[in-house]
Amino acid sequence: MTDTDHPLELSGPEMRALVEAALDRIVTHIESLPTQPVSNTRAGFELAPSLAEPLPEEGAAVSGLLDLLFERAIPPSFNTASPGYLAYIPGGGLFHSAVADLIADSTNRYTSVYGAAPALAQLEANVIAWFCQIAGYPPEARGTLTSGGSLANWTALVTARRERLPENFLSGVIYASDQSHYSVAKGAILAGFPEANVREVPTDDLFRLRVDALAELIAEDRRRGLTPFLIAASAGTTNTGAVDPLAELADLAAREGLWLHVDAAYGGFFLLTAEGKRAMREIERADSIVLDPHKGLFLPYGTGAVLVRDGEALRRAHSLTADYMPGMQNDPDRVDFSQYSPELSRPFRGLRVWLPFKMHGAGAFRAQLEEKLALARLAADRLRAMPGIEILAEPQLSLLAFRLAPAGVSEGELNELNHRFLDRVNARQRVYLTPTRLRGRFAPRICVLSFRTHRERMEMALEDIAAAQREVLGA
Numbered sequence: 308m309t310d311t312d313h314p315l316e317l318s319g320p321e322m323r324a325l326v327e328a329a330l331d332r333i334v335t336h337i338e339s340l341p342t343q344p345v346s347n348t349r350a351g352f353e354l355a356p357s358l359a360e361p362l363p364e365e366g367a368a369v370s371g372l373l374d375l376l377f378e379r380a381i382p383p384s385f386n387t388a389s390p391g392y393l394a395y396i397p398g399g400g401l402f403h404s405a406v407a408d409l410i411a412d413s414t415n416r417y418t419s420v421y422g423a424a425p426a427l428a429q430l431e432a433n434v435i436a437w438f439c440q441i442a443g444y445p446p447e448a449r450g451t452l453t454s455g456g457s458l459a460n461w462t463a464l465v466t467a468r469r470e471r472l473p474e475n476f477l478s479g480v481i482y483a484s485d486q487s488h489y490s491v492a493k494g495a496i497l498a499g500f501p502e503a504n505v506r507e508v509p510t511d512d513l514f515r516l517r518v519d520a521l522a523e524l525i526a527e528d529r530r531r532g533l534t535p536f537l538i539a540a541s542a543g544t545t546n547t548g549a550v551d552p553l554a555e556l557a558d559l560a561a562r563e564g565l566w567l568h569v570d571a572a573y574g575g576f577f578l579l580t581a582e583g584k585r586a587m588r589e590i591e592r593a594d595s596i597v598l599d600p601h602k603g604l605f606l607p608y609g610t611g612a613v614l615v616r617d618g619e620a621l622r623r624a625h626s627l628t629a630d631y632m633p634g635m636q637n638d639p640d641r642v643d644f645s646q647y648s649p650e651l652s653r654p655f656r657g658l659r660v661w662l663p664f665k666m667h668g669a670g671a672f673r674a675q676l677e678e679k680l681a682l683a684r685l686a687a688d689r690l691r692a693m694p695g696i697e698i699l700a701e702p703q704l705s706l707l708a709f710r711l712a713p714a715g716v717s718e719g720e721l722n723e724l725n726h727r728f729l730d731r732v733n734a735r736q737r738v739y740l741t742p743t744r745l746r747g748r749f750a751p752r753i754c755v756l757s758f759r760t761h762r763e764r765m766e767m768a769l770e771d772i773a774a775a776q777r778e779v780l781g782a
């Protein structure tokens with residue numbers, strides 16, 4: 308029964324009908340993911356301009372709106388939820404988290420202030436404590452869930468700046484490798500640092516930050532009267548998955564009195580696995596760490612995390628309040644998230660992590676991540692055995708870069724050849740790979756991180772790579 312006086316207040320039957328109508332489309336969509344094209348944006352470019360419209364004054368039936376979404380607008384996109392999406396850093400999209408969002412959004416509790424929803428704030432605090440446990444952090448560590456890794460890197464930079472530098476901080480210098488994610492430099496700029504104060508440190512032949520070069524840069528900056536203050540290491544670069552030498556960097560940071568930040572947005576959740584722990588040994592010595600649950604925990608987009616080893620530092624950097632605010636808790640066990648975050652009102656992000664962890668346990672995530680590591684190793688082993696293929700970056704985690712390098716083709720021609728090769732791989736629409744440039748070389752990458760990617764899909768990737776190689780070489 309529609310209440311014509313209050314159309315925005317749905318009745319019980321209306322709510323059920325709306326969710327069922329949407330759910331019907333969602334389940335059909337998800338079940339068809341394995342056979343959908345993996346990247347298919349052309350129709351989207353054509354459709355998009357026709358969708359621009361002025362503010363609608365009248366309502367329309369939901370069935371037509373769902374048709375528009377599921378039949379026309381959703382399909383022509385990067386299919387980031389597909390098992391064949393091995394591009395960039397793959398997205399996830401755990402359905403459990405979507406259900407958690409439905410609960411969080413429809414109950415719409417206020418979780419930024421402990422006193423407004425103590426039990427729910429506690430559940431989110433549990434999530435942060437679990438992440439701290441995964442990172443090997445002590446009990447006094449704290450953190451906050453952000454919209455993603457970029458905002459998490461920025462929050463870490465602001466925290467370090469407030470903790471270590473005076474209000475006039477313009478001489479502060481930040482060091483990150485030439486492979487670091489651009490959100491580190493962007494975060495530094497948005498945190499108020501001059502662009503010229505972000506140093507690009509060269510990397511070794513495994514694309515890891517060179518500690519010797521960093522030490523020289525720090526010394527040189529001190530001689531020039533600048534204030535070296537923060538090292539931003541990577542635990543899994545976006546280009547090749549390289550893990551910087553975290554233990555040596557922690558030693559250097561301690562010697563020089565610098566803040567060590569680790570951007571583990573891609574790699575961090577591999578700490579759930581034994582192999583990941585080995586690769587990121589001593590990450591717990593970092594002053595701050597960024598993790599991206601919407602990558603390594605397979606969540607839908609919209610959840611990043613920043614952890615700070617000295618939780619009080621995160622609080623000192625963000626704890627302002629006002630007369631119209633409710634009283635804040637002065638108890639470390641009662642977290643007011645508004646005191647640890649640049650945000651005040653915000654979604655209850657914790658629930659989208661909490662629900663799948665509670666339903667399946669950490670073991671289910673560990674097994675998935677171990678499988679991804681094994682799939683990347685399998686891909687590397689098989690590509691290495693293929694004549695005419697060169698691995699440019701072996702997997703340090705679940706990411707590798709390679710290229711065609713047939714005998715007799717000059718370095719100058721290889722980039723163009725690999726461009727055509729990658730287009731042929733992707734044209735088959737069973738997998739989607741994206742390239743990067745490694746020291747000038749055009750390098751297709753394979754990044755395995757979707758919970759839907761399994762052995763069968765990796766076999767398809769290898770078949771399509773072999774077929775594309777035959778096509779471009781005319782063999």
Ligand SMILES: *Cc1c(COP(=O)(O)O)cnc(C)c1O
Nearest residue numbers: 455456457488490545570572573
């Ligand atoms: C993805 C990524 C980021 C940025 O995270 P967003 O969630 O996309 O904002 C930062 N660093 C690394 C290493 C990444 O892979």
